[in-house]
Amino acid sequence: MKVGCVTLSGGFLLLIAFLNYMDREGMVWLSLIACTLHELGHLLVLGCMGVRVREVSLTVVGAEIQLKTPLSYGQELLAAIAGPLVNGILAVCFARWSLFAGINWLLAGFNLLPVGGLDGGRVLFCALAQVLEQERCFAICRRVEQMTVTFLLISGILLLGVGGSATLTITAGWLFFAVWGKKNGKNSCHLCKKRVK
Numbered sequence: 001m002k003v004g005c006v007t008l009s010g011g012f013l014l015l016i017a018f019l020n021y022m023d024r025e026g027m028v029w030l031s032l033i034a035c036t037l038h039e040l041g042h043l044l045v046l047g048c049m050g051v052r053v054r055e056v057s058l059t060v061v062g063a064e065i066q067l068k069t070p071l072s073y074g075q076e077l078l079a080a081i082a083g084p085l086v087n088g089i090l091a092v093c094f095a096r097w098s099l100f101a102g103i104n105w106l107l108a109g110f111n112l113l114p115v116g117g118l119d120g121g122r123v124l125f126c127a128l129a130q131v132l133e134q135e136r137c138f139a140i141c142r143r144v145e146q147m148t149v150t151f152l153l154i155s156g157i158l159l160l161g162v163g164g165s166a167t168l169t170i171t172a173g174w175l176f177f178a179v180w181g182k183k184n185g186k187n188s189c190h191l192c193k194k195r196v197k
Contacts, residue, residue: 005053011060027103034087034103038111039063041086045079062117077126080119084108113152115145115175116182142182149175 001008019028039056042065046053052068071079087108091101112120121141128137153176156169 005055007055007057009057009059012058015060025099027099030100030103031107034090034100034107035063037086037090038083038107039065041082042079045082049075049078051075051079073126073129077123080122080126083119084111087111110171113175114141114148115179116141117178121145145179149179152176 001010001013016028016032023029043053043056046065046067051071054066054068057064057066084107087104091104091108094100094104111118112123114124115121116125124144125137125141128140132140149172152168152172156166156172160166160169
């Protein structure tokens with residue numbers, strides 16, 4: 001389904017419907033608001049830099065912003081950090097509303113993980129690219145994301161073993177297989193695709 005330049009996949013709509021059905025505390029709608037404001041943070045910074053957006057795709061695994069023009073490493077770094085920064089500001093502003101504040105802290109923290117498809121992976125790659133050759137950046141980022149997802153998966157399994165929630169284990173498992181299943185070390189950030197060969 002397409003609305004303007006926003007495309008909603010069938011999987012995304014089914015996931016929202018399922019989560020909404022299972023939700024008893026109203027977390028789905030608060031999470032959607034936090035995620036929407038996160039993406040608007042990216043779009044605001046891109047707009048301020050004069051970068052035109054071709055399409056925003058919402059899928060089961062998140063949002064992807066496709067651009068009409070390539071970005072420099074500095075521009076990409078600013079655009080990447082904008083989303084988590086918005087969530088951090090929201091968490092502070094709504095500190096008295098602990099549920100919404102917690103959702104925003106969680107979203108900011110998750111997106112800042114140094115994993116290629118997340119904002120933190122893009123920030124790490126673009127920061128390194130300011131001082132190192134591209135191939136060296138790919139190698140460093142790949143090693144960092146492998147260590148990060150392995151640590152998260154082990155932590156999730158250990159927490160699950162002592163009666164913790166399965167959420168971290170499932171999320172870490174998804175990231176683990178996504179990272180270790182890559183055929184090469186190329187950065188997977190979606191805003192880089194027009195620039196990185």
